Amino acid sequence: MARLLPILALVVIGLYVFAYVDLALTDRTRVRALPKPVWILVILLPVVGALLWIILGKQRGGSRGGESRTIAPDDDPSFLANLRRDEEQDERIRRLEQELADLDDDPPKD
Structure with a gap:
C-alpha cells in the first residue's frame, strides 16, 4: 500500500494539471454547463472536479454545433x-x- 500511494499521488496531480491546461486552452465557445471561472473552482474539488471537467466540461471534437467550417x-x-x-x-x-x-x-x- 505504501508503494501505491506515491503513484496514486502522481496520477492525481497529473489529472489536475491536465484538467487545468485543457481548461486554459479550450475556447470559451466550447465550454459547456458553467463559465470558465466557475470551472476553475470546480476543478479544485479533490479528484471529482477534474473528472467533472473531463466528462462534462466541454464539447468534444465530434460535434461542432455552432462552429462553421472553412470551405x-x-x-x-x-x-x-x-x-x-x-x-x-x-x-x-x-x-x-x-x-x-x-x-x-x-x-x-x-
Whole structure:
C-alpha cells in the first residue's frame, strides 16, 4: 500500500494539471454547463472536479454545433458571386474605355 500511494499521488496531480491546461486552452465557445471561472473552482474539488471537467466540461471534437467550417473559395457561393460581379465590372470598363477611344479617334465635325 505504501508503494501505491506515491503513484496514486502522481496520477492525481497529473489529472489536475491536465484538467487545468485543457481548461486554459479550450475556447470559451466550447465550454459547456458553467463559465470558465466557475470551472476553475470546480476543478479544485479533490479528484471529482477534474473528472467533472473531463466528462462534462466541454464539447468534444465530434460535434461542432455552432462552429462553421472553412470551405474552399471555389465552393463558396458568395465568392463566386463576387467573382462574377468583378468580371462584369471589368467588361463594362473595357467597353467604356473602347467607346472613349473611339470618340477620341473621330475627327471634329466643324
